[in-house]
Amino acid sequence: MKNSKIIDGRKWAKVHEEKLGEKIKKLKRVPRGENILIGNDPSSVLYTKIKENKAGELGIDFKTTRLPADDSSFESVVRYIIHQLNRPNGPDGIMIQLPIPEEFLQGRSEKELLKAIDPQKDIDGLTGKGPFPPAAVGAILSLLKDEGIEITGKKAVVVGASDLVGKPAALELEKLGAEVEICDSKTEDLKTKTLAADILVSATGVPGLIQGDMIKEGVVVIDVGAEKVKGKIVGDVEFESVYPKASKITPVPGGVGPMTVVTLMENLVQLTRGNSE
Incomplete structure (x- = not known):
């Protein structure tokens, strides 16, 4: 028997996935997203895998760039985002897996790195300037x-x-x-x-x-x-x-x-639709 008190995120995620699958079929090209994963925090690695799997199920090209926390400079990652990912021919959507390790930030805030993302490619809604809430x-x-x-x-x-x-x-x-x-x-x-x-x-x-x-x-x-x-x-x-x-x-x-993962994919598809019109 279904429990009407429980808000079943998995059930609703599936409903949204079905609708999203139909939208993706109508696109002129495959949506492309990129996730930056800094370090190897077990939870971050797990959440990244969940997103990759969901994107794969939906037919979305979702790539993760993995960077070591102790051997990547803040400036080099900012340059990579600005000069590679933000370009018009770069991915449709960009996100950075949080939390960002302290040994990488070296006293800086996560916001400083997030603000390098072009707000119009911000699928996670964390720049505060893009089309979506978080x-x-x-x-x-x-x-x-x-x-x-x-x-x-x-x-x-x-x-x-x-x-x-x-x-x-x-x-x-x-x-x-x-x-x-x-x-x-x-x-x-x-x-x-x-x-x-x-x-x-x-x-x-x-x-x-x-x-x-x-x-x-x-x-x-x-x-x-x-x-x-x-x-x-x-x-x-x-x-x-x-x-x-x-x-x-x-x-x-x-x-x-579960609904958060699907929301990310919905945001990415929406940006792809905008880019392919």
Whole structure:
């Protein structure tokens, strides 16, 4: 029996993939994307493989340039992005796998490297200047829409104030007519704020931060967290205590994650359509 409470990211990802497959068939050429992977962080390597596999299934040419973290200069990677990837005959879309290792950044911020990407090729939406919000935010919006969840006039609380997810998620929800409040894991009266939410988005990376006594009955819960604890991937939300009170909830894994990968591919195909017209 299907559980109507669970927002099944894998199911919705498949629906989007089918539609995307039809769009790709109508293109004049194969979409081309490039991912830069610096270092060999196990999670980054895994996520890269997932993207490569998904692109392959969809018939997308998605290449990964792998660079050693300790033997690649910041300037050389910036030059590669600007002079090779940003060129009109370069790939349709570009992304850099985050997090970028500290030994490579040498005190610089990830933003400094991301801003080398031509915003019109930014499939991950992380330059803040391109046509798309961050892919994880796009995934959240897709899941809410697919589930028929009303946003206009609702109180949305976003826990996590990062530039990658929290802040842009708050901005997009506000554009859709929600009354939005943004806070983080260290907010003093966090429970008071989360109890007021009709829609709660948590993206802090703090496992089990959101407990059952912190939400009201009928809330929609979107869990963007994904951390490894005792060999298991867990989210920000303490699922067992939150699930009974939520009207809808994304599981971890299997919620926002699968949809984020498909959103990246949707963004790439959209840019390819623009380039081939």
